Amino acid sequence: MLTKKTIQKIDKELKKFPDDQKQSAIIAALQIIQTENGFLTNDLIAMAADYLDMPKIAAMEVATFYNMFELKPAGKYKISICTNISCALRDADDIVCHLKKKLKIDFNEVTKDKKFSLKESECMGACGGAPLMTVNNQKMYEYLTPQKVDQILEELDS
Amino acid sequence: MEKGRQNKAFEKKETFPICLRTSHLDDSASLKTYLDIGGYQQIQRILREKISPEKLIEEIKISGLRGRGGAGFPTGIKWSFIQNDSPGTKYIVCNSDEGEPGTFKDREIIKNNPHQIIEGMTIAAYIMGAQVGYNYIHGEIWEEYESFENALAEAKKANFLGKSICGFNFDFELFAFHGYGAYICGEETALIESIEGKKGQPRFKPPFPATYGIYGRPTNVNNTETYASIPWIIQNGGESFANIGVENSGGTKIFSVSGHVENPGNYEIPLGMPFNELLELAGGVWKGRTLKAVIPGGPSTPVLPASEIMKTTLDYDGLKNAGSSVGAGSLIVMDDTTCMVSTLKRLSYFFYEESCGQCTPCREGTGWVYRVIKRIVEGKGKPEDMELLQDVSQKISGRTICALGDAAAVPVLSFIKYFKSEFEYFIKNGKSMVAKTHD
Numbered sequence: 278m279l280t281k282k283t284i285q286k287i288d289k290e291l292k293k294f295p296d297d298q299k300q301s302a303i304i305a306a307l308q309i310i311q312t313e314n315g316f317l318t319n320d321l322i323a324m325a326a327d328y329l330d331m332p333k334i335a336a337m338e339v340a341t342f343y344n345m346f347e348l349k350p351a352g353k354y355k356i357s358i359c360t361n362i363s364c365a366l367r368d369a370d371d372i373v374c375h376l377k378k379k380l381k382i383d384f385n386e387v388t389k390d391k392k393f394s395l396k397e398s399e400c401m402g403a404c405g406g407a408p409l410m411t412v413n414n415q416k417m418y419e420y421l422t423p424q425k426v427d428q429i430l431e432e433l434d435s
Numbered sequence: 436m437e438k439g440r441q442n443k444a445f446e447k448k449e450t451f452p453i454c455l456r457t458s459h460l461d462d463s464a465s466l467k468t469y470l471d472i473g474g475y476q477q478i479q480r481i482l483r484e485k486i487s488p489e490k491l492i493e494e495i496k497i498s499g500l501r502g503r504g505g506a507g508f509p510t511g512i513k514w515s516f517i518q519n520d521s522p523g524t525k526y527i528v529c530n531s532d533e534g535e536p537g538t539f540k541d542r543e544i545i546k547n548n549p550h551q552i553i554e555g556m557t558i559a560a561y562i563m564g565a566q567v568g569y570n571y572i573h574g575e576i577w578e579e580y581e582s583f584e585n586a587l588a589e590a591k592k593a594n595f596l597g598k599s600i601c602g603f604n605f606d607f608e609l610f611a612f613h614g615y616g617a618y619i620c621g622e623e624t625a626l627i628e629s630i631e632g633k634k635g636q637p638r639f640k641p642p643f644p645a646t647y648g649i650y651g652r653p654t655n656v657n658n659t660e661t662y663a664s665i666p667w668i669i670q671n672g673g674e675s676f677a678n679i680g681v682e683n684s685g686g687t688k689i690f691s692v693s694g695h696v697e698n699p700g701n702y703e704i705p706l707g708m709p710f711n712e713l714l715e716l717a718g719g720v721w722k723g724r725t726l727k728a729v730i731p732g733g734p735s736t737p738v739l740p741a742s743e744i745m746k747t748t749l750d751y752d753g754l755k756n757a758g759s760s761v762g763a764g765s766l767i768v769m770d771d772t773t774c775m776v777s778t779l780k781r782l783s784y785f786f787y788e789e790s791c792g793q794c795t796p797c798r799e800g801t802g803w804v805y806r807v808i809k810r811i812v813e814g815k816g817k818p819e820d821m822e823l824l825q826d827v828s829q830k831i832s833g834r835t836i837c838a839l840g841d842a843a844a845v846p847v848l849s850f851i852k853y854f855k856s857e858f859e860y861f862i863k864n865g866k867s868m869v870a871k872t873h874d
Contacts, residue, residue, distance in 0.1 A: 293569075293610040293612070295524075295650070298631070298632075298650060299632075300631065300632035300633075301630060301631055301632045302632065303632040304613070304614070304615050304629065304632065305612075305613070307615075308613070308615060329632070331632065335632075335633065338633070338634045339632065339633065339634060342617060342634040342635065342791075343574070343614070343615035343616045343617050343635075344615075344616035344617065345574050345575070345615040345616035346615060346616075357575075360781070361536045361781065361785055362536045362537065362694070362730075362734065362767055362778060362781055362782060362785075363536060363537045363693035363694055363699075363767055365778070365781055366693070366694040366695055366767070366768075366769060366773065366778075367693075367694070367695075367699075398575070398616075399534070399536075399616075399618060399785055399788060399789060400534055400535070400536040400537070400538075400618070400785070401573075401575035401576065402533040402534060402538060402539050402541070402542050402573045402575060402576055403539050403542055403575075403576060404536070404537050404538070404539050404691065404693035404699070404765075404767075405539050405691060405692070405693055405699045405700045405701060406699075407693060407699065411575060411577075414574070414575075414577060415577040415578070416577075416578070417575075417576070417577070417578065
């Protein structure tokens with residue numbers, strides 16, 4: 278079941294579209310559900326589809342097409358780090374190595390305590406602050422150094 | 436973006452900040468700040484004086500404004516494609532799905548000057564007779580999405596959006612829409628599919644969005660910077676805007692400078708500025724190193740070696756004559772420690788990862804290109820690989836529904852064109868010619 282809070286948020290998004298075009302809210306609906314649940318299950322995707330009167334397979338297509346959706350359990354804090362050209366030129370690889378070593382996980386893995394997961398990302402559109410990463414798709418951290426990463430991890434962990 | 440680290444161009448008197456004109460102010464994104472610099476006066480003047488859409492389009496044509504998202508199509512001409520008085524709903528869409536690697540200008544406009552986008556879109560809606568608009572914002576810049584929602588709420592409360600705008604007989608509703616991680620949605624028809632709640636797979640054109648866009652209705656899609664330029668053009672006249680730039684390249688353009696410079700950031704400069712002056716504004720090549728190459732407009736535009744870019748001016752004709760393009764103004768600077776082979780590997784992975792999978796040449800070809808470059812970087816390259824890379828790339832180009840296929844071929848062909856010896860060395864010796872590899 279979608280919670281009352283989730284439905285309220287989806288309803289707010291639905292106001293942006295014509296009454297007969299509810300499907301337009303699917304990306305927003307899945308984002309809202311993922312933010313509350315941490316990742317998307319087939320059941321949750323189906324519930325979103327039902328709520329928006331659209332075929333389940335069409336909602337599944339959206340969930341699998343857009344790469345900020347998680348279809349497997351992620352850590353409490355999902356770290357997405359950009360490794361595209363502008364970040365690579367500013368040594369994003371050093372940050373990736375540091376994160377992997379520190380968290381003892383590779384890309385697409387979750388730490389044993391389920392606190393952190395790590396994902397490689399394409400360009401986030403903030404290359405002036407390279408290297409950079411986001412946490413849980415919402416908070417962006419720029420001008421990263423290994424020291425700054427340590428500090429961020431510590432703050433999240435506390 | 437942290438203040439003071441960028442907009443050096445702004446501090447220089449010879450530059451004319453238009454889209455980033457509030458970046459240096461406190462509380463830059465607020466409605467109050469925008470009103471203080473004369474914001475929302477143009478839409479009110481248009482409504483009060485009932486200025487005809489034709490007259491406004493004429494002014495935009497004179498300005499020489501061209502689409503700032505990469506295609507560079509003249510905005511005034513584009514806006515005359517939609518019949519103002521045709522019946523039914525029409526849509527205005529702002530493309531802020533900024534995913535071309537090295538581009539981060541729209542993010543700064545949204546962050547620091549959102550009301551100028553709103554006013555520009557409202558003027559566009561008036562010109563094209565549209566009732567509803569969406570600003571499609573890149574999913575990864577979530578904080579900017581939320582701040583744009585705040586700006587919309589402010590504008591609605593002050594009656595700059597909604598019913599009877601400022602008491603005049605004109606309605607326009609504008610909403611924020613976020614993507615969720617798909618480069619292809621920066622392609623306008625993929626973006627439209629995405630707004631309809633589908634996978635972002637481009638549509639075959641024609642029909643163009645001007646006749647068949649969101650929900651099959653006439654839709655105009657432009658880049659954020661394009662809309663944000665409009666209020667200034669209406670206020671100061673098309674000629675003033677054109678005079679800032681050079682022939683065929685009117686006005687200012689934001690160049691997002693990233694990579695190996697001392698001060699990466701956004702620099703809004705008059706079109707036509709020599710590249711070396713912009714490099715200087717960005718603090719020069721970092722660590723006192725030597726310039727090796729520059730991608731002037733994002734990876735969809737051909738790379739240029741230092742010798743070429745240093746004699747080039749930054750405008751549509753200047754970069755075209757040099758064999759590249761303004762693109763989205765995403766200027767990626769590479770110093771002499773950069774391994775072009777492994778840099779190309781990362782770019783090829785990007786196009787492979789982001790291909791929507793719809794057209795076979797792109798879906799299969801981008802993977803093929805990536806695997807060949809990968810084996811070169813792993814020291815397993817074969818002498819015939821360079822020819823193979825060029826052959827596959829040429830066979831993707833021009834054989835796909837959208838421009839992603841063409842874009843994927845661009846770095847392969849241009850990197851090999853200018854840095855052939857580096858590729859040959861890597862294949863022959865199984866290692867990079869330069870000291871440090873960015874792999």
